[in-house]
Amino acid sequence: MVVTPLLLGGEMPHWSDPEPAGGAVLRALAAGAHGDTLVVGPHSPELIAAITARHVTVLLRGVPDGEALPGRPGLEVCCGSLEKLAAVPAYDTVVALDGLERTGSTESPGPSWADGLAQLLAVLRPGGRLLLGLANPVGVHDLLAGAADPGDAQWSGPPGDDPTRPVGAAALRDRLRSVGLDPLREYAVFPSPRHPTVLLGTAALADPALTGFLSSALRRTAPPPGPLLADPRPVAARLLRHGLAGAMAPGWVVVATKTGDSPLPPARPSNAASSVASSVAGLPETLIADGPVLRRLSPAPGRGWVHEDLAEDLLPVPRELPAGECLHDLLMVAGRGHDLPALRSLVTGWRDGPAAGVPADAVLVAPDGRYQPLAAPGEPAEALRRFADAVRDEGLPAEIAEIFGVMTGRRIRPGGAALRELTAERDRLARELGEAITQNIWYERQAASRDAELARAYRIIALLKGTVPGRAATAVRGGLRTGTSFARAALRRIRQP
Numbered sequence: 001m002v003v004t005p006l007l008l009g010g011e012m013p014h015w016s017d018p019e020p021a022g023g024a025v026l027r028a029l030a031a032g033a034h035g036d037t038l039v040v041g042p043h044s045p046e047l048i049a050a051i052t053a054r055h056v057t058v059l060l061r062g063v064p065d066g067e068a069l070p071g072r073p074g075l076e077v078c079c080g081s082l083e084k085l086a087a088v089p090a091y092d093t094v095v096a097l098d099g100l101e102r103t104g105s106t107e108s109p110g111p112s113w114a115d116g117l118a119q120l121l122a123v124l125r126p127g128g129r130l131l132l133g134l135a136n137p138v139g140v141h142d143l144l145a146g147a148a149d150p151g152d153a154q155w156s157g158p159p160g161d162d163p164t165r166p167v168g169a170a171a172l173r174d175r176l177r178s179v180g181l182d183p184l185r186e187y188a189v190f191p192s193p194r195h196p197t198v199l200l201g202t203a204a205l206a207d208p209a210l211t212g213f214l215s216s217a218l219r220r221t222a223p224p225p226g227p228l229l230a231d232p233r234p235v236a237a238r239l240l241r242h243g244l245a246g247a248m249a250p251g252w253v254v255v256a257t258k259t260g261d262s263p264l265p266p267a268r269p270s271n272a273a274s275s276v277a278s279s280v281a282g283l284p285e286t287l288i289a290d291g292p293v294l295r296r297l298s299p300a301p302g303r304g305w306v307h308e309d310l311a312e313d314l315l316p317v318p319r320e321l322p323a324g325e326c327l328h329d330l331l332m333v334a335g336r337g338h339d340l341p342a343l344r345s346l347v348t349g350w351r352d353g354p355a356a357g358v359p360a361d362a363v364l365v366a367p368d369g370r371y372q373p374l375a376a377p378g379e380p381a382e383a384l385r386r387f388a389d390a391v392r393d394e395g396l397p398a399e400i401a402e403i404f405g406v407m408t409g410r411r412i413r414p415g416g417a418a419l420r421e422l423t424a425e426r427d428r429l430a431r432e433l434g435e436a437i438t439q440n441i442w443y444e445r446q447a448a449s450r451d452a453e454l455a456r457a458y459r460i461i462a463l464l465k466g467t468v469p470g471r472a473a474t475a476v477r478g479g480l481r482t483g484t485s486f487a488r489a490a491l492r493r494i495r496q497p
Contacts (some may be wrong), residue, residue: 035092
């Protein structure tokens with residue numbers, strides 16, 4: 001079915017927004033939309049297709065993006081800026097997981113973040129639900145990003161320059177409450193704001209019993225696109241252990257409801273076989289895309305936490321979440337602390353136990369010492385290679401890296417480090433070169449000074465030779481030399497037999 005977009009004004013006829021919001025976890029979250037639904041901003045076609053509401057309206061600013069969407073009954077595509085949308089409360093769900101920055105056009109400065117939120121609120125019915133994304137301009141992904149030339153999409157200022165934009169998760173919650181929205185769930189997203197694979201709820205982040213499991217999930221995410229100064233995944237794991245993962249996340253997603261006198265009933269999946277749609281009916285606490293598996297974490301009264309693997313053709317079965325510390329983190333701690341007995345014990349239990357062949361970041365070590373794999377085993381050599389790369393890239397001491405190589409029987413070769421380590425090495429070499437240049441300049445100055453002193457001494461001697469005393473001294477010195485020569489010759493004749 002061919003889609004003919006409805007042009008509202010402020011549309012961009014030849015513009016296509018790169019990197020639309022999408023991925024398995026955002027798709028699962030959006031699948032819970034109910035009633036008349038409005039999707040604002042660039043979202044992937046797969047995410048829009050996952051919304052099974054009876055009527056879906058998509059608002060895009062780029063006409064090519066609207067024409068590229070596959071048509072279906074009940075789908076309407078509009079192109080234009082957000083401010084051209086009629087301020088009529090006509091929607092039960094508004095999906096803006098891409099945020100509000102890409103809802104204007106080049107024909108005008110575009111609405112501020114606060115104006116965009118007011119526009120979304122104006123089209124949302126009382127009791128309706130808003131799914132809103134917000135990128136963190138000082139998130140771990142941005143702080144570790146390398147320098148890159150601005151692309152064609154950077155024709156507006158960075159989001160952080162908007163004074164009406166919330167500066168953090170707490171500010172976002174307060175802003176939503178101030179305009180009549182009640183936040184139901186808040187998620188920290190990793191590894192990137194527009195295409196995350198991990199959504200961590202506030203309760204999960206606050207529970208220390210989940211630190212090992214969540215650290216494993218963060219370490220197994222894919223690195224964000226673009227040049228990087230360093231791998232942000234181990235940094236995110238350290239932020240998690242120190243309680244800063246929520247504040248330094250690449251972005252946040254908030255699900256909020258509009259307060260009013262006519263709350264809508266809870267969503268019901270239209271297709272009983274779609275477990276992904278049912279997973280968001282109760283707003284999951286945490287969603288993790290682990291390869292082809294979408295994993296949902298939920299608190300269980302009296303049992304701690306349970307997790308369910310969601311699939312289209314399988315009913316989710318709640319299972320108790322294994323407790324323990326991430327093996328990868330334990331190995332790194334032992335290595336950085338030069339704790340060789342602990343390192344040897346961990347490596348032996350990993351290599352020779354039930355978790356052999358499972359990557360270290362997919363293994364939990366229980367308090368009783370049991371190894372609990374979170375993924376299917378693969379080739380043991382590949383698991384060792386992955387951790388060997390981490391040993392090299394995360395800055396473990398060289399001697400510990402060599403010891404680990406001996407323990408595992410795998411040589412850890414240098415090279416391939418992240419840009420941060422390469423930059424540090426370059427700075428060290430530049431510093432040593434600067435010191436060598438300074439020393440060379442000092443030696444050259446000393447040599448020049450000594451040459452000047454020697455030339456001055458020669459000039460003084462030449463002047464002294466031209467005076468009467470100097471000529472006399474020269475004659476005396478010449479006579480002494482001649483007498484000395486005669487005396488030596490005489491002694492040689494006397495000594496001859």
